[in-house]
Amino acid sequence: MKNFIETLQNTEFNQEELIRLLLSEGEERTQLFQRAQAVKLEIVGNKVFFRGLIEFSNICSKDCLYCGIRKSNEKVIRYEATDVEILDACRFAWQNRFGSVVLQSGELSSPHFIQRVDGLLRKIKEMSKGELGITLSCGEQTLETYCQWRESGAHRYLLRIESSNPELYRKIHPDNDFHRFENRIQALNDLKTAGFQVGTGVMIGLPFQSVEDLANDLLFLKRMDVDMVGMGPYIEHENTPLYNFRKDLQSKMERFDLSLKMIATLRLLMPDINIAAATALQAIDPSGREKALTIGANILMPNLTPCEYRKEYQLYEDKPCLDEDAELCRNCLEARIELAGCEIGYGEWGDSKHYLK
Ligand code: SAM
Numbered sequence: 162m163k164n165f166i167e168t169l170q171n172t173e174f175n176q177e178e179l180i181r182l183l184l185s186e187g188e189e190r191t192q193l194f195q196r197a198q199a200v201k202l203e204i205v206g207n208k209v210f211f212r213g214l215i216e217f218s219n220i221c222s223k224d225c226l227y228c229g230i231r232k233s234n235e236k237v238i239r240y241e242a243t244d245v246e247i248l249d250a251c252r253f254a255w256q257n258r259f260g261s262v263v264l265q266s267g268e269l270s271s272p273h274f275i276q277r278v279d280g281l282l283r284k285i286k287e288m289s290k291g292e293l294g295i296t297l298s299c300g301e302q303t304l305e306t307y308c309q310w311r312e313s314g315a316h317r318y319l320l321r322i323e324s325s326n327p328e329l330y331r332k333i334h335p336d337n338d339f340h341r342f343e344n345r346i347q348a349l350n351d352l353k354t355a356g357f358q359v360g361t362g363v364m365i366g367l368p369f370q371s372v373e374d375l376a377n378d379l380l381f382l383k384r385m386d387v388d389m390v391g392m393g394p395y396i397e398h399e400n401t402p403l404y405n406f407r408k409d410l411q412s413k414m415e416r417f418d419l420s421l422k423m424i425a426t427l428r429l430l431m432p433d434i435n436i437a438a439a440t441a442l443q444a445i446d447p448s449g450r451e452k453a454l455t456i457g458a459n460i461l462m463p464n465l466t467p468c469e470y471r472k473e474y475q476l477y478e479d480k481p482c483l484d485e486d487a488e489l490c491r492n493c494l495e496a497r498i499e500l501a502g503c504e505i506g507y508g509e510w511g512d513s514k515h516y517l518k
């Protein structure tokens with residue numbers, strides 16, 4: 162068997178090697194992080210690209226067992242930001258040279274919703290003279306809808322697989338036709354067919370999840386040949402069914418550490434993709450996202466959701482930046498990114514090198 166340093170030099174990894182990296186401690190953990198940072202600098206460089214995140218609606222037709230805005234959580238006040246509010250947030254992103262925005266929401270598939278997103282895409286493109294890149298994160302839709310949205314100006318789409326283990330997927334979703342693993346896979350394939358740069362990812366530290374599952378998740382991401390990945394710790398929310406299993410969870414710090422190792426290991430496995438420093442990292446450690454930037458991540462999603470709505474988009478407990486407006490958020494991020502030794506790719510779309518290839 163190869164020693165740890167030799168394994169780190171690999172360009173291909175099997176499940177056993179991935180598990181070894183994910184379980185690394187002490188000196189070996191440090192070596193993993195250093196190698197991931199070196200690979201990142203060599204292959205994708207030192208730039209961090211911004212995607213201004215606009216959580217434009219928390220209305221959702223689904224009931225994922227982990228999510229604070231699931232349909233059955235009656236404690237949430239439902240909102241839908243107006244076109245003016247969304248365009249204002251996009252204008253802020255454009256004027257501050259963020260390069261791109263992400264429009265994220267609960268999942269709806271009504272004709273009204275599909276048309277609304279379509280209209281927004283066209284307005285954002287027109288307002289920014291085609292300069293703002295647009296990523297969508299609006300859940301599972303038909304191939305036809307994906308094609309329509311692609312045509313109207315979105316060019317990247319985020320749809321996490323959540324877990325690549327179909328059995329675990331079933332345990333964290335209701336058992337009905339709206340929440341099928343097979344549909345999720347189909348949606349990811351449809352997004353590719355529609356011509357999107359596709360991003361996916363998983364939650365780390367879920368109840369019932371093993372380190373083998375996580376290694377298989379990494380192999381899944383590689384097999385799916387995705388262009389970008391956003392993954393972060395699972396964090397419990399008291400008004401969700403999965404909260405009943407909180408005693409089985411690893412500590413938050415353990416989930417945080419495992420998330421960093423997942424990011425570093427993914428950078429070795431897929432050197433030229435975009436990897437986001439997930440907001441959930443910051444919910445556990447105030448400088449969690451910057452730490453991720455120093456061990457492999459290269460994408461940050463500053464929150465541009467109008468402040469009045471943020472407390473109603475609480476996917477999990479302790480979600481950060483609930484009361485910071487966009488300007489404050491930007492200043493705070495700039496300082497943090499400098500501290501992490503990275504440079505901001507202002508005004509660039511920052512598409513994944515993997516996709517461009
Ligand atoms: N509705 C769309 C969807 O599900 O793809 C987009 C919005 S959804 C809120 C975005 C992501 O939030 C999900 O893919 C999930 O991974 C993450 N999320 C939800 N609840 C979470 C929790 N309790 N801890 C960590 N991440 C969570």
Ligand code: SF4
Pocket residue numbers: 221222223224225228229230231232266267268300
């Ligand atoms: Fe809805 Fe997305 Fe939350 Fe599932 S994860 S309940 S689809 S917002």
